[in-house]
Structures are given as C-alpha cells and as structure tokens.
Amino acid sequence: MRSLPPVSRRNFLVTSGAGAAGLCVAGSAGGYSAAEMRGFTADDKLIGISKWEIDTPALCVDIDKLSQNIATMKTKLAEMKVASRPHAKTHKCPTIAKMQLAGGSIGICTAKLSEAEVFSTHGIESILMTTSNVSPNKIRRAMQLRLTNPKFIQAVDFPPNARDLNDAAREAGVVADVVIDVAVGTRSGIPADDRALELAQLVDKLPHLKLRGVISYDGGAQHIKGFKNRLEQTLNHFAPSVAIYERMKRAGLNTEIFSGGGTGTYNILPKAPGITDLQVGSYIFMDCQYLEIGCESNEEVFTDFTPSLTVVSTVLNTYFPNSITTDAGAKALTLNKPGPWVVGEKSFAYNAGSDEFGVIKYETAGRSYKVGDKLELIVPHCDPVVNEYDQMYAIRGDRVEAVWPIAARGRSQ
Amino acid sequence: MRSLPPVSRRNFLVTSGAGAAGLCVAGSAGGYSAAEMRGFTADDKLIGISKWEIDTPALCVDIDKLSQNIATMKTKLAEMKVASRPHAKTHKCPTIAKMQLAGGSIGICTAKLSEAEVFSTHGIESILMTTSNVSPNKIRRAMQLRLTNPKFIQAVDFPPNARDLNDAAREAGVVADVVIDVAVGTRSGIPADDRALELAQLVDKLPHLKLRGVISYDGGAQHIKGFKNRLEQTLNHFAPSVAIYERMKRAGLNTEIFSGGGTGTYNILPKAPGITDLQVGSYIFMDCQYLEIGCESNEEVFTDFTPSLTVVSTVLNTYFPNSITTDAGAKALTLNKPGPWVVGEKSFAYNAGSDEFGVIKYETAGRSYKVGDKLELIVPHCDPVVNEYDQMYAIRGDRVEAVWPIAARGRSQ
Numbered sequence: 001m002r003s004l005p006p007v008s009r010r011n012f013l014v015t016s017g018a019g020a021a022g023l024c025v026a027g028s029a030g031g032y033s034a035a036e037m038r039g040f041t042a043d044d045k046l047i048g049i050s051k052w053e054i055d056t057p058a059l060c061v062d063i064d065k066l067s068q069n070i071a072t073m074k075t076k077l078a079e080m081k082v083a084s085r086p087h088a089k090t091h092k093c094p095t096i097a098k099m100q101l102a103g104g105s106i107g108i109c110t111a112k113l114s115e116a117e118v119f120s121t122h123g124i125e126s127i128l129m130t131t132s133n134v135s136p137n138k139i140r141r142a143m144q145l146r147l148t149n150p151k152f153i154q155a156v157d158f159p160p161n162a163r164d165l166n167d168a169a170r171e172a173g174v175v176a177d178v179v180i181d182v183a184v185g186t187r188s189g190i191p192a193d194d195r196a197l198e199l200a201q202l203v204d205k206l207p208h209l210k211l212r213g214v215i216s217y218d219g220g221a222q223h224i225k226g227f228k229n230r231l232e233q234t235l236n237h238f239a240p241s242v243a244i245y246e247r248m249k250r251a252g253l254n255t256e257i258f259s260g261g262g263t264g265t266y267n268i269l270p271k272a273p274g275i276t277d278l279q280v281g282s283y284i285f286m287d288c289q290y291l292e293i294g295c296e297s298n299e300e301v302f303t304d305f306t307p308s309l310t311v312v313s314t315v316l317n318t319y320f321p322n323s324i325t326t327d328a329g330a331k332a333l334t335l336n337k338p339g340p341w342v343v344g345e346k347s348f349a350y351n352a353g354s355d356e357f358g359v360i361k362y363e364t365a366g367r368s369y370k371v372g373d374k375l376e377l378i379v380p381h382c383d384p385v386v387n388e389y390d391q392m393y394a395i396r397g398d399r400v401e402a403v404w405p406i407a408a409r410g411r412s413q
Numbered sequence: 414m415r416s417l418p419p420v421s422r423r424n425f426l427v428t429s430g431a432g433a434a435g436l437c438v439a440g441s442a443g444g445y446s447a448a449e450m451r452g453f454t455a456d457d458k459l460i461g462i463s464k465w466e467i468d469t470p471a472l473c474v475d476i477d478k479l480s481q482n483i484a485t486m487k488t489k490l491a492e493m494k495v496a497s498r499p500h501a502k503t504h505k506c507p508t509i510a511k512m513q514l515a516g517g518s519i520g521i522c523t524a525k526l527s528e529a530e531v532f533s534t535h536g537i538e539s540i541l542m543t544t545s546n547v548s549p550n551k552i553r554r555a556m557q558l559r560l561t562n563p564k565f566i567q568a569v570d571f572p573p574n575a576r577d578l579n580d581a582a583r584e585a586g587v588v589a590d591v592v593i594d595v596a597v598g599t600r601s602g603i604p605a606d607d608r609a610l611e612l613a614q615l616v617d618k619l620p621h622l623k624l625r626g627v628i629s630y631d632g633g634a635q636h637i638k639g640f641k642n643r644l645e646q647t648l649n650h651f652a653p654s655v656a657i658y659e660r661m662k663r664a665g666l667n668t669e670i671f672s673g674g675g676t677g678t679y680n681i682l683p684k685a686p687g688i689t690d691l692q693v694g695s696y697i698f699m700d701c702q703y704l705e706i707g708c709e710s711n712e713e714v715f716t717d718f719t720p721s722l723t724v725v726s727t728v729l730n731t732y733f734p735n736s737i738t739t740d741a742g743a744k745a746l747t748l749n750k751p752g753p754w755v756v757g758e759k760s761f762a763y764n765a766g767s768d769e770f771g772v773i774k775y776e777t778a779g780r781s782y783k784v785g786d787k788l789e790l791i792v793p794h795c796d797p798v799v800n801e802y803d804q805m806y807a808i809r810g811d812r813v814e815a816v817w818p819i820a821a822r823g824r825s826q
Contacts, residue, residue, distance in 0.1 A: 055527075055550055055826040089769065111769040112740075114468075131740070131769065134785045135727055137468055157730065158784050186733035187770055219767065314548055317570065320599035327544070331800050332825045335748040354632065355796050356502065356524040356544065356825075357600055371571050372547045383768050387744050387801065390823050409823075410803050412745045412769075413468040 012301050046400045051393060052374050056314045057332035059389040063396045065308035069284050070103040072305060080270035083277040085109055085128060085259055090281035090383050092408035094122035109279045113138050114411035116152065117145055122407060125151040130215055132156050132181065139164055143172035153212055155181040157190040162203050169208035178209045179257055182241045184218035192240035200248050213257030216241035217279060222264030223289055227296045234268045245274050264293055285309035285382040288338045307378045313358060315373040324369050326358035331388060336380035343376040425714050459813045464806060465787050469727045470745035472802040476809045478721035482697050483516040485718060493683040496690040498522055498541060498672055503694035503796050505821035507535035522692045526551050527824035529565065530558055535820060538564040543628055545569050545594065552577055556585035566625055568594040570603040575616050582621035591622045592670055595654045597631035605653035613661050626670030629654035630692060635677030636702055640709045647681045658687050676703055698722035698795040701751045720791045726771060728786040737782050739771035744801060749793035756789040
C-alpha cells in the first residue's frame, strides 16, 4: 500500500471520511422527500432500521452526501458553462439517474444497450450510449429502443457499422441519432484523423441516421495522480479530438454535442474548446481510486466530492494476531486497488482478495474489534462494486430511508 | 503473463481447450434429458440458437463437459473412498447442484446463509454452510432455515457464538446441527489446538446443538503450482486438523463428518486420515487459475477436468496495431489473474482491466479479426465470474439447450 503523510489519507479517514457524521449538510439536489424516497423502496421491512443492523455485506449510500455531490457538480459546471450527462454505468440505478436529472443534468450516458433499455423502461428518455452496437441483434434492439424513445442516441466509430445502422433504421422506420466516437488512446473509437471526419460525413449523408456530434473519452486520464499532471496530459491527449470537432464544424456538420471527460477531469476538460457536456460518473459516490489522485486544492486526497458509498461488513474472526477477518471479500468489493479503506482507522490494510472473506492486517488499531462488530468500508472502485449488488440501502443519518433496486445490475450486454 | 513452453498452455488452447469440439463425450452424470434441461429454462426464445448468436458478453456452460467433469469426480473419489459435498458458491445454480447430487454427491456446501436459503428453497436439503453466522439476525435466519430444512448444518468456530446458536435454537424450538471449523492458516476457523477440542466439547454439551464433526479448509493450498509441492504442503498444513479430528474421536465426540479440500487437492486430501468428504467446487467449470497449477500427470496444465465455462465476447475495435478491443471487461470477467485465455489462440494477452472493455495485445494471431467477430474465453476464476451474471446459457454442441438462472447470484449475505 502507498504510504501517505499523516495529513492526508490517515486524517481524512478519521476526521472527514464517510463515517464522520455531521460533516455534510443535506443537499436538496434530488428534490426528493423522505416519503418519496420510500416510494422507491423494494424492501419495506428494513425502513427505519440502523445501517449497523442490516445483514452484511451491505451496500449503503448516504443520501445527504450523494445529494451534496450532485449539487456540487451542478454548481461547479455552471461556473464553467458546461452541462453534465452523467454516466449511469456507475450506479445502474434509475432512482439516482432521476436525482441527477432533477439536479440539472441534461441526460445520462450508458455503456451498454441493455443498460439503456432498463433506464428507458424506467422513464429516462435522454440516453446517450457511448459504445457502438455491432452485432445484428443488438442493432435491431437499438432501433427498437429508438422507436419507443426518440431521445436515444448511439455511438458509431466504423463506416460499415454506420451503414448497418442506417439499414436497420430504415427497416425499423426511424431516423436514428448518432454521435461519432473519436478515440483518445487505443481502446475504443475511430482514430482522430481524416477517418473520423470522413465517418462524420458518411453519417451526415446516410438518410436514416442523424449526426448529432462527437464523443471522445480518455479513460487513461481520469486517474492520473496530481492535478497539474492530470491537467497537462488531459489537454494534450485531447487536442486531436478538438481538432476533429473543429474540422467537423468548419465542414458544416452538426456538432451540437461534444461530450467527454469524467470525474477526474471534470474541471479540466471544460478548458478544451467546444466541450458541451461531461460524462462524469463516480463523483456521486467517490471511491479509493479517485480519492488517491488528489485535486486542485489538495495534492494528496481528492476532496471536491465526499465519499457517499460504503459497504458495511461484519467481523468474523479475531483469533490471529494483528489480523481481522470480515465477511466482505472480492464478491462484495472486487479486486480493484487500492484495497478498501476502513472508516475510522488510519492504517488498516484491507485485502479483499478472497472471494468470500476480507482480511485486514494492522499494527495499531483505533479501537478493539471482536466477532460480530461492524466495519464501514469506502469501496476501491465504485462502478464494479455496485454491479455486484441487486440493491443499495439509502441511508439518512444512520437509518435506512429506502432500498433502491440496482435495476441495470449485470446488464453487461 | 507467465511464459510457458509450447507443449503446455499453447497447445492446450488450440487442440483441447473449451472450443475444441468433439473432444469430450457427453456424460450422463446429471441424468437430465434435453427436454428436462429445457424445463429449467428462463428464456425460451433463445432455445436452439447458436451460441455465436447470443448477445454478448454471454456466460456459457458446455453441458457435455460439465457432465463429464461430474462423472470424472465421481469415479476418482469412489476409487479413493471419499464422498463429495461440492461447494455451491462456485455455481450458485440450483440446476447444477441437482446434477451434482444426481451424480453421487452427498450434499452441497454454501459460503453464505443467503445462498443456503436459495438452494433450500429450490429443494436441495443437504446443505453445509462453511462460514459461521455471528450476527443476531443471521442466527435467527439460520434457525428458521433449520426449522424448514432438517438437513441444514452450520459451522461454528467461537465459543460465545456456539452459546448464541444454542440460545437461538432453543428459541426456535430446534436442535441445530453444527460442525467445528478448524483453521488451516489465519483466515477463518478456530486454531487447531486445545481450543478446538474444547469448542467441540462445549457444542456437544449444549442441549440445542448437535455436534456432527469437523470442517477444515486450506484456501492457500488449492493453487500451489506443481503436484508434488501441492501434495507435500497440503498434507503438512493439514496435519494439525487431523490431530484435532483424532483427539475428538478419542474423546468420544461425534466425528461423522470430516470435510475439507477443494479442486486443487481433490486427489491429495483423501490421503489424510479420517477425511469423509471433499468440498470441491471449481472442478465442474475449471478456469485459468486452476489450469495453470498442473496435475499429477501434467506439471504444466491441470487436465483432470475440462474447461466447461466460457464467456463469448464480441470484437468492437480493430483500428489499432496488434490490438483488439472486445465487449468483455472486468464486469464480465473480473480482475483475477491470469487474464482470460482466448480459445484457439496461442499467445493473446487479454486484459480485462477496464470495466466495460477487454483489450487484447498480440504479436501473431491464428486468424484475422474484424469488428463483430466472436471470441470464446476461458474465465480467469470461475466463482466470481459466475457471480456477475444472472443466468448462464447451457450449450450442447454449439446450440443453446437451456438457460439456467444463477439463482444465488449476489447472495453475499
């Protein structure tokens, strides 16, 4: 594990982490009352009980901190004059998507078609799917979704795929909205050269497709440590995408959407010319990976947003010296690094490498632990952790206010 | 990635891997006909289609290979005169549990109470829960399960917990069956010294508990590379557990169960005196982690069982030299190492580190790949991969014969 000076992670965990009550004032971004929150609940018998009494491992989200994060992002992006189109792959939860839309977001993104279908079924209309659909069946499904949801937009990065989409749109009797996915790096998207411009021109000409603009996401930039490094590298990597956007604009093509960025670059990408909206995801929950990258005002800990997502776990075994075994392993926390942070403890090293058990090694502990005690953990990486649970407990103070179904969990298709 | 000589992994993937049709003869361990298999199906419209046409990422299990693995384990354990009590945390699927019972297993294990509840609801009676229940609510639930399922056995490793179980059993009006979990290593269980014997004596005296014997699992032993190393270390580590079992026996305590082991030690642990049954899990599916440890007859690849579990994925991007992007990332394959093996390719390095995408780097490929092509992947570690999917496609030949709900998926509580 990385060794940090005492001013940073250690103090953060003890004084201002997810377990520090009273730090965050209730936000009103979502605009939902307690009664409305209960309306989303799948499991009424748990309402009102303490989060320390839920069977564990339990995925919990602090409603006030979640709302505060949504409000903070709204304020910050308003200052920078860009919108947010949050990535719903992070939470997979229609309730949270609705809170984001109520908090000013212009729509949501999804990574997968089956996610888009779930959110659309739950009444969310403005959905931008950031991955292309390439198989015949998914293209058919995408056009069926477009039939029922006129605000569905999909990405394309390959000319033959654009022609396939056009054919399927004609067959379905729709004109399908499309954005060009321009690559940053070598994972997805069309290279940011003449080919991207030519693809945009092709889409513009195909009668059953409507060109809406450009998306361009730099997955590698989000977790660059240190704000200055991140700023410089992000804008350098993104320059070719800006050039494509500007060439499309000069060519008279529709560029009403120029979308990219994430939580790590939320206050960096708006400096790129033309950016209309950010695909921020993790800001609502935060996680150890993001906490570690630092921010503009704190090189050690990313404090612009507050960890709202935790897993509550139970101590199962304390027989062995300087070791605690818990009931939350890889199936509850994933294998992402850094390992989970234990709220209230400065130096616990939590290993979630076993499927069913967590193992904590420590030299000194802030308190004594016995079998049956509960621990609260900030998760390593929020997206895949959420994807392991069918529901999350929405907590206000220390009480369960609602149980939110993670309706798009497992929708990886 | 580990570099292997050409005789091993490389040839295995091309000549005898999961994609090599016709290698495995259909087994009859499950005793289910195609019509019966269809009876388990959640998604009728997919029956009969090619596995290459399912929307991806798709979790597939080859029925013939699965059945063959069950039959092989039955034969091998019969020779060694021990039974199997397979760990259902691997598959979380009642259909497969029933195939194992039909194939001679004496019961199943579960890691979590919520898993035990699901399997019991699906008609499986003989369930041994290998983790202790320590919170008041789980203890109550465990006793409720015991009320409806007289063949439910739970583990205990802590004297105060034994007393809590006894109190809850009295309150529920049952006598609850209990095994002592004796530690190998420092993760779970009671240390294999006087304390273990005293706990057994305590359980034996508590009027609402019935002592059934001992479980003792060595998680660290299963993946020791090289059969001779594994044999030696397993039996050394296990000697203190055998000593406890023998002391319990001499003390006149009930030791009718002495259960332990896993797929990596299935033909090693029966050499320990007194072992009654093995908690084997992964043998039904196999995975890259187990393939890499070697077996008695092959130091490089564990060939006693055949990989039956694969993920079918689609190629999304081929723009970048020596690189292929797929639609199966960490949410479809986990972060476990080694990364997935691509069936039919000798040297692809598959990185499932992105949440939504897989990235393959290669120098040479056995064929050319284009957008929309399908790949079949042997999974890194079967248990947590299964836990990411709500259903698996049961394949015979190349056709979907049934869709099996993974009913205990996400039951980590």
